[in-house]
Amino acid sequence: IASTINRAARPTVSQLAHQATSSLPRNFSTTTPNNMKVLAVLYEGGKHAVEESRLLGTVQNELGLRKWLEDQGHEYIVTSDKEGANSELDKHIVDAEIVISTPFHPAYITRERIEKAKNLKACITAGVGSDHVDLTAANEKGLLVAEVTGSNVVSVAEHVVMTILNLVRNFVPAHEQVMAGNWNVAEIARGAFDLENKVVGTVAIGRIGERVLRRLKAFDCKELLYFDYQALDPQKEKEIGCRRINDLKEMLSQCDVVTINAPLSESTKGMFNKELISHMKKGAFLVNTARGAICNENDIADALASGQLSGYGGDVWYPQPAPKDHPWRKMRNPLGGGNAMTPHYSGTTLDAQIRYAQGTKDIIERYIKGEEQNPPDVIVEKGDYATKAYGQREKKKQ
Ligand code: NAD
DSSP: OHHHHHHHHSOOHHHHHHHHHTTSOTTOOOOOTTOOEEEEEOBOOHHHHHHOTTOTTBTTTGGGOHHHHHHTTOEEEEEOOOSSTTSHHHHHHTTOSEEEEBTTBOOOBOHHHHHHOTTOOEEEESSSOOTTBOHHHHHHTTOEEEEOTTTTHHHHHHHHHHHHHHHHTTHHHHHHHHHTTOOOHHHHHTTOOOSTTOEEEEEOOSHHHHHHHHHHGGGOOSEEEEEOSSOOOHHHHHHHTEEEOSOHHHHHHHOSEEEEOOOOSTTTTTOBSHHHHTTSOTTEEEEEOSOGGGBOHHHHHHHHHHTSEEEEEESOOSSSSOOTTOGGGTOOOTTSOOEEEOOSOTTOOHHHHHHHHHHHHHHHHHHHHTOOOOGGGEEEETTEEOOSTTOOOOOOOO
16 A cells, blocks of 8 residues: 555656556657657567556556657557567567567567568567567678566565476465365375475576576575576675586485576577486476477477376477467366466566666667667677677677
8 A cells, every 4th residue: 555655646757658648549759850760579468458557568658758759759559569570569660760578468579570571670578588580680780689687586586486386385286275175185195295405406507597596595505506608606606506507407406406597599498308308316306487499399298198207397389379278278287286477577577667667768878879788788789699608609800
């Protein structure tokens, strides 16, 4: 109640922006010659976005950017329609200079779309993870691809820890049981464990992977392991009490719980397939909040059904929105549990939305002023990768 009263008394910037623009028809624009078209592909907020103006990442609340962009004479198109050749995305990308999208409702900026986007200069991710852009094609065209680095890494790390506990403690079937009016302790307890004294490993120890291990430290796990081609600073390793293992299969064979925190790239696409999963301990738990396409969807469902995995959870799918018949929606382990899937929302908490909306504005502002971007935000620029996160590769000769 207190926060409602406070917000009512002193509207946020986003509320002001929303109030100023909510009476305008969708796709309203005030184009002036020589000004740019900015196209944002965001998720539908429906009545939720009308009732909750902090849902900035929605079509309704437009990242709070409309007034700011239009006051400068730019055209701002916002849509959720991104599939098929006649989509609003395809219609507007042909002359857009900037395309904004979020990983929660990704506009797949394919080579074909990049080729027909004759004015396109920048693709901005309102969030973290720019794999929805064909980065090779973006490099060939010399596009800027930037994201709001760090904006939701705590949000995701918390979700990872929640999902690990959810699976290890067999929470979902226990909750479903009471909601169904039943009471059977043994049915749940036969699949429930403590996290204490278990081995947990992360595939990648970037911003999220590191934060996951830091949070897990409090659970007195037997060991915290990581696999990454970039080593963590030794001081940080010591603080966290984690150990690097250079061979992925070797790490997987030791883990009771594995969490995936690597970007989707050529090196991680389809990485968790039947073969790799066979190197995991029988009955281990796998959590993936990185990207759905890092895991082979049928091999994961089969591994859960056979008991090779006791549980799989996370919030990322391919494609998104996930089709109604995606195998991860209904898959279960032999005890009828082990599924902790949610829609893609870990990185779009209300706290995270404020940060990624502000960060998106900052990237556009620097672009308009011709200023250098904040280096950690840049994924590709001037025909080359600016980050080491999307796979190991030699830096191109300038
Ligand atoms: P980061 O750039 O800080 O770290 C990425 C790490 O992955 C780096 O240390 C890199 O060396 C490592 N890596 C890359 N390829 C690897 C491989 N093949 N094997 C092992 N390690 C590898 O990124 P971050 O902020 O930690 O985010 C990681 C990913 O998480 C993002 O790219 C995105 O896909 C995903 N993410 C998901 C959500 C969500 O809402 N579910 C939100 C934010 C980010």
